[in-house]
Amino acid sequence: MTEAEYETVESAIRRCVAEFYRAGRADPLLGPIFEAHITEWDDHLRIIENFWSKSLLGTDRYSGFPYPVHVPMPLTPAHMTRWVELFTAAAQATLPSAYAAQAIAKARHMGQSFSSGLFPFRDKDGNPSRHPG
Numbered sequence: 365m366t367e368a369e370y371e372t373v374e375s376a377i378r379r380c381v382a383e384f385y386r387a388g389r390a391d392p393l394l395g396p397i398f399e400a401h402i403t404e405w406d407d408h409l410r411i412i413e414n415f416w417s418k419s420l421l422g423t424d425r426y427s428g429f430p431y432p433v434h435v436p437m438p439l440t441p442a443h444m445t446r447w448v449e450l451f452t453a454a455a456q457a458t459l460p461s462a463y464a465a466q467a468i469a470k471a472r473h474m475g476q477s478f479s480s481g482l483f484p485f486r487d488k489d490g491n492p493s494r495h496p497g
Protein backbone atom coordinates (compact mmCIF):
# COMPACT_ATOMS: atom_id res chain seq x y z
CA MET A 365 0.00 0.00 0.00
CA THR A 366 1.35 3.43 -0.87
CA GLU A 367 1.62 6.24 1.65
CA ALA A 368 -1.23 8.05 -0.14
CA GLU A 369 -3.52 4.99 -0.01
CA TYR A 370 -2.73 4.50 3.64
CA GLU A 371 -3.56 8.15 4.44
CA THR A 372 -6.82 7.84 2.48
CA VAL A 373 -7.93 5.02 4.77
CA GLU A 374 -6.71 6.77 7.92
CA SER A 375 -8.68 9.89 7.07
CA ALA A 376 -11.75 7.78 6.25
CA ILE A 377 -11.41 6.16 9.71
CA ARG A 378 -11.38 9.63 11.29
CA ARG A 379 -14.57 10.51 9.40
CA CYS A 380 -16.14 7.17 10.37
CA VAL A 381 -15.46 7.68 14.08
CA ALA A 382 -16.69 11.29 13.96
CA GLU A 383 -19.88 10.25 12.15
CA PHE A 384 -20.49 7.31 14.49
CA TYR A 385 -20.28 9.54 17.58
CA ARG A 386 -22.31 12.34 15.96
CA ALA A 387 -25.14 9.82 15.51
CA GLY A 388 -24.43 7.97 18.78
CA ARG A 389 -24.45 11.07 20.99
CA ALA A 390 -27.81 12.09 19.47
CA ASP A 391 -29.26 8.61 19.97
CA PRO A 392 -31.73 8.32 22.89
CA LEU A 393 -30.47 4.86 23.86
CA LEU A 394 -26.69 5.21 23.45
CA GLY A 395 -26.25 8.97 23.97
CA PRO A 396 -26.77 9.04 27.77
CA ILE A 397 -24.21 6.25 28.30
CA PHE A 398 -21.61 7.97 26.15
CA GLU A 399 -22.19 11.26 27.97
CA ALA A 400 -22.01 9.60 31.40
CA HIS A 401 -18.74 7.75 30.76
CA ILE A 402 -16.73 9.88 28.35
CA THR A 403 -15.39 13.17 29.66
CA GLU A 404 -12.27 13.63 27.50
CA TRP A 405 -13.85 13.38 24.06
CA ASP A 406 -10.69 14.16 22.06
CA ASP A 407 -8.79 11.42 23.89
CA HIS A 408 -11.65 8.96 23.40
CA LEU A 409 -11.92 9.67 19.67
CA ARG A 410 -8.14 9.14 19.27
CA ILE A 411 -8.39 5.78 21.12
CA ILE A 412 -11.23 4.61 18.88
CA GLU A 413 -9.46 5.83 15.73
CA ASN A 414 -6.39 3.90 16.85
CA PHE A 415 -8.49 0.81 17.48
CA TRP A 416 -9.86 0.86 13.91
CA SER A 417 -6.43 1.72 12.48
CA LYS A 418 -5.06 -1.41 14.07
CA SER A 419 -8.07 -3.50 12.99
CA LEU A 420 -8.17 -2.34 9.38
CA LEU A 421 -4.56 -1.44 8.60
CA GLY A 422 -2.65 -3.61 11.06
CA THR A 423 -0.94 -0.64 12.73
CA ASP A 424 0.29 -0.91 16.31
CA ARG A 425 -1.54 2.20 17.52
CA TYR A 426 -4.00 0.35 19.81
CA SER A 427 -2.99 -2.05 22.55
CA GLY A 428 -5.95 -1.96 24.97
CA PHE A 429 -8.60 -4.46 26.02
CA PRO A 430 -12.04 -3.19 24.99
CA TYR A 431 -14.28 -5.69 26.81
CA PRO A 432 -13.57 -4.80 30.49
CA VAL A 433 -14.40 -1.09 30.12
CA HIS A 434 -17.93 -2.08 29.06
CA VAL A 435 -18.67 -4.35 32.04
CA PRO A 436 -19.62 -1.55 34.52
CA MET A 437 -21.90 0.19 31.97
CA PRO A 438 -25.66 -0.41 32.25
CA LEU A 439 -25.80 -2.15 28.86
CA THR A 440 -28.63 -4.30 27.52
CA PRO A 441 -28.83 -6.37 24.32
CA ALA A 442 -30.69 -3.43 22.74
CA HIS A 443 -27.65 -1.19 23.28
CA MET A 444 -25.42 -3.65 21.46
CA THR A 445 -27.85 -3.94 18.56
CA ARG A 446 -28.13 -0.16 18.23
CA TRP A 447 -24.36 0.30 18.48
CA VAL A 448 -23.79 -2.13 15.61
CA GLU A 449 -26.59 -0.50 13.54
CA LEU A 450 -25.14 3.00 13.94
CA PHE A 451 -21.60 1.79 13.32
CA THR A 452 -22.73 -0.02 10.16
CA ALA A 453 -24.33 3.16 8.81
CA ALA A 454 -21.26 5.28 9.68
CA ALA A 455 -18.86 2.76 8.12
CA GLN A 456 -20.90 2.50 4.92
CA ALA A 457 -21.06 6.29 4.64
CA THR A 458 -17.36 6.93 5.15
CA LEU A 459 -15.03 3.96 4.52
CA PRO A 460 -13.97 2.54 1.13
CA SER A 461 -16.34 -0.41 0.61
CA ALA A 462 -13.86 -3.26 1.25
CA TYR A 463 -12.79 -1.60 4.52
CA ALA A 464 -16.41 -0.91 5.48
CA ALA A 465 -17.21 -4.62 5.05
CA GLN A 466 -14.22 -5.62 7.16
CA ALA A 467 -15.06 -3.09 9.91
CA ILE A 468 -18.73 -4.10 10.02
CA ALA A 469 -17.82 -7.79 10.29
CA LYS A 470 -15.45 -6.97 13.15
CA ALA A 471 -18.06 -4.84 14.96
CA ARG A 472 -20.70 -7.59 14.63
CA HIS A 473 -18.29 -10.18 15.92
CA MET A 474 -17.29 -8.00 18.89
CA GLY A 475 -20.96 -7.26 19.58
CA GLN A 476 -21.64 -11.00 19.76
CA SER A 477 -18.63 -11.73 21.89
CA PHE A 478 -19.33 -8.81 24.30
CA SER A 479 -22.94 -9.98 24.52
CA SER A 480 -22.04 -13.54 25.40
CA GLY A 481 -19.99 -12.17 28.32
CA LEU A 482 -22.41 -9.43 29.40
CA PHE A 483 -25.69 -11.33 29.03
CA PRO A 484 -25.02 -14.93 30.08
CA PHE A 485 -28.52 -15.49 31.50
CA ARG A 486 -32.05 -15.65 30.08
CA ASP A 487 -34.88 -13.46 31.29
CA LYS A 488 -38.38 -14.82 31.87
CA ASP A 489 -39.13 -14.48 28.14
CA GLY A 490 -36.00 -16.41 27.19
CA ASN A 491 -34.04 -13.37 25.96
CA PRO A 492 -30.34 -12.82 26.82
CA SER A 493 -30.03 -10.97 30.13
CA ARG A 494 -27.45 -9.79 32.67
CA HIS A 495 -29.45 -11.40 35.47
CA PRO A 496 -31.00 -14.82 35.91
CA GLY A 497 -34.78 -15.25 35.76
Ligand code: HEM
Nearest residue numbers: 394397398401402415428429430433443444447471474475
Ligand atom coordinates in the same frame (compact mmCIF):
# COMPACT_ATOMS: atom_id res chain seq x y z
C1 HEM B 1 -19.59 -4.10 19.21
C2 HEM B 1 -19.81 -3.13 20.05
C3 HEM B 1 -18.72 -2.23 20.62
C4 HEM B 1 -17.41 -2.08 20.23
C5 HEM B 1 -16.68 -2.75 19.07
C6 HEM B 1 -16.82 -1.09 21.13
C7 HEM B 1 -15.50 -0.67 21.10
C8 HEM B 1 -14.90 0.10 22.07
C9 HEM B 1 -13.48 0.33 22.19
C10 HEM B 1 -12.41 -0.24 21.27
C11 HEM B 1 -13.28 1.15 23.26
C12 HEM B 1 -11.94 1.68 23.78
C13 HEM B 1 -11.51 0.83 24.96
C14 HEM B 1 -10.18 1.33 25.53
O1 HEM B 1 -10.18 2.33 26.28
O2 HEM B 1 -9.12 0.74 25.22
C15 HEM B 1 -14.60 1.46 23.79
C16 HEM B 1 -14.83 2.28 24.88
C17 HEM B 1 -16.10 2.70 25.23
N1 HEM B 1 -17.29 2.20 24.76
FE1 HEM B 1 -17.54 0.75 23.42
N2 HEM B 1 -17.80 -0.66 22.00
C18 HEM B 1 -18.96 -1.32 21.72
C19 HEM B 1 -20.16 -1.16 22.36
C20 HEM B 1 -20.46 -0.13 23.20
C21 HEM B 1 -21.78 0.22 23.67
C22 HEM B 1 -23.08 -0.53 23.35
C23 HEM B 1 -21.65 1.31 24.46
C24 HEM B 1 -22.75 2.05 25.14
C25 HEM B 1 -23.20 3.16 24.73
C26 HEM B 1 -20.23 1.65 24.49
C27 HEM B 1 -19.67 2.72 25.17
C28 HEM B 1 -18.32 2.91 25.35
C29 HEM B 1 -17.75 3.91 26.26
C30 HEM B 1 -18.55 4.89 27.12
C31 HEM B 1 -16.35 3.76 26.20
C32 HEM B 1 -15.30 4.57 26.98
C33 HEM B 1 -15.05 3.85 28.29
C34 HEM B 1 -13.97 4.48 29.13
O3 HEM B 1 -13.03 5.07 28.59
O4 HEM B 1 -14.09 4.35 30.35
N3 HEM B 1 -19.55 0.76 23.71
N4 HEM B 1 -15.56 0.80 23.06
